[in-house]
């Protein structure tokens with residue numbers, strides 16, 4: 001039994017958990033999407049991380065807290081460049097910002113995001129984040145958060161946030177846009193070159209907008225889209241049908257109700273982006289196919305492909321990350337498609353040299369820039385260095 005003196009009931013749980021998740025993402029390379037899955041990043045497990053990082057537990061998150069954590073963690077990552085510019089501008093000097101300890105920086109990012117982007121009541125944001133800094137770090141850290149957040153509130157109220165002006169040559173303008181719309185400079189330059197400034201700005205705004213979600217009815221378990229729609233109607237979740245894919249339904253709000261009703265836990269449906277679904281429709285899996293999925297975990301596409309094979313054929317799911325592959329395996333069982341999936345924990349580069357696998361189709365969904373899903377998989381904005389290759393070799397015989 002945990003000692004109750006480690007339980008701090010005065011700190012707001014959503015801010016403590018958000019700060020810890022941001023630390024885990026930035027320092028430990030955790031995936032924001034996986035932290036969001038109930039049972040993995042939340043509950044007792046989550047509080048274990050909170051205690052190890054902050055030195056105390058908070059009360060458990062209720063549904064509202066959990067929604068706030070998702071909003072704040074996602075938003076803080078999406079707007080990081082913008083927030084850091086503001087924080088840096090309000091610090092004494094550049095060195096104070098550059099050498100700031102990571103937890104203090106996360107607390108400030110949360111406070112800035114809540115004030116500037118979520119328009120939360122500033123007195124509450126200041127008080128709560130100051131308290132978090134005091135108890136998780138030291139009184140001096142609380143004073144610093146107090147000073148900087150109060151400066152921000154005054155500047156916001158007088159409509160004079162210290163943001164860069166869009167002036168100078170192309171390079172200078174790209175740097176300013178990168179801050180204003182919180183995107184990497186190289187991406188701004190590329191998009192401005194190919195689309196012009198106006199369209200590039202629209203694209204960046206779309207990327208950083210609140211995400212909407214698609215859910216896929218799991219035909220592997222015999223669930224149709226009509227079944228899913230019936231459930232959403234019962235739960236009063238607003239939705240629309242995908243115009244591209246037969247198994248997909250779009251929702252903007254109400255994901256928590258869907259989670260609480262247990263539709264995901266029971267494997268009746270999966271959260272899956274339509275862009276991922278479209279890749280699967282290119283592969284066009286058929287019953288009896290032999291398919292190699294080269295970078296398979298956590299398995300969104302593998303599971304969708306498997307659900308279309310109606311128990312016949314074999315899908316070889318290769319991934320270098322054993323933990324993520326384990327998630328794939330567990331979800332495949334839940335979705336009742338494990339009979340057509342063989343998981344292979346391996347580095348594709350060495351596996352490909354010695355493998356004797358024959359297959360009809362190959363999907364290579366390598367670690368990517370994530371440019372197409374920036375608005376949803378926010379952690380990609382931290383990576384943005386890799387290449388997406390999704391290939392389908394119909395009639396390929398040798399991998």
Ligand SMILES: C[S@@+](CC[C@H](N)C(=O)[O-])C[C@H]1O[C@@H](n2cnc3c(N)ncnc32)[C@H](O)[C@@H]1O
Nearest residue numbers: 295296297298299300301319320321347348365
């Ligand atoms: C973009 S994700 C794949 C997403 C997956 N296709 C899905 O739909 O859920 C890329 C995956 O590539 C894996 N990976 C990275 N390098 C690899 C390598 N050398 N060999 C095998 N897998 C690798 C990562 O562990 C990661 O799970």
